[in-house]
Amino acid sequence: MMITTIESLAAEMRPFHNDICIAHDIELGRLVGVVECEDDFYYLVHLLGKEKPSYLSAVGHCISIKGKYPDEHYARLDSVFALNRAVPTPEFLIWTED
Numbered sequence: 001m002m003i004t005t006i007e008s009l010a011a012e013m014r015p016f017h018n019d020i021c022i023a024h025d026i027e028l029g030r031l032v033g034v035v036e037c038e039d040d041f042y043y044l045v046h047l048l049g050k051e052k053p054s055y056l057s058a059v060g061h062c063i064s065i066k067g068k069y070p071d072e073h074y075a076r077l078d079s080v081f082a083l084n085r086a087v088p089t090p091e092f093l094i095w096t097e098d
Contacts (some may be wrong), residue, residue, distance in 0.1 A: 003058055004008060004040055006034060006035075006036040006094060007094075009034045009036075009041050009058055010025045010033075010034050010094050013031060013034055013062065013092075013094050014030045014045065016031050016033060016062075016064040016066075017032070017033075017089075017091075017092040018030060018032065018088040018089065019034035019064035019065070019066045020064070020065055020066065020069075020077055021030055021043075021045065021062050021063055021064050021065065021079060022061075022062075022063050022065060022084055023060060023061070023062040023063075024044055024056060024057075024060035024061065025060070025061065026064075027045065027046070027047060027056060028047070028053070029045035029047040029056075029063060029081075029086070030045065030046040030074070030081050030086045030087075030088065031044070031045055031062060031064070032044050032045070032046055032053050032088075032089045032092070032093055032096055033053070033089070033093025033094055033095065034058070034093070034095075035055055035065050035084065035094075035095045035096070035097065036095070036096045036097070037054065038054075038058055038097070038098065039048075039059040040052055040058070040059070041057075042055035042057055042058055043055075043057075043058055043062045044055045044093055044095070045062065046081070046085075046087075047086065048080070048081060048086055049083055049084065051085070056098075069072060076082065076086065083089060
């Protein structure tokens with residue numbers, strides 16, 4: 001699906017809010033929102049070891065592992081993220097930056 005607006009990206013990704021995801025086939029992080037900047041769209045993903053969520057280009061994939069990874073392992077991974085400041089957000093974030 002071609003993303004043409006921040007709203008369409010948000011609609012596609014909102015079901016995975018707070019899920020642990022694999023982004024760009026190499027980054028493991030918690031999806032907390034989406035961002036539109038002047039020239040691109042981004043996934044807002046909280047990576048382990050980072051103080052703030054990172055912008056990862058929406059040109060690449062961001063795929064939830066919830067329901068695909070064994071439940072007990074996913075729960076442990078979710079706890080590790082929460083213990084390392086990558087906590088769930090109460091709402092899905094949609095940011096637009098100029």
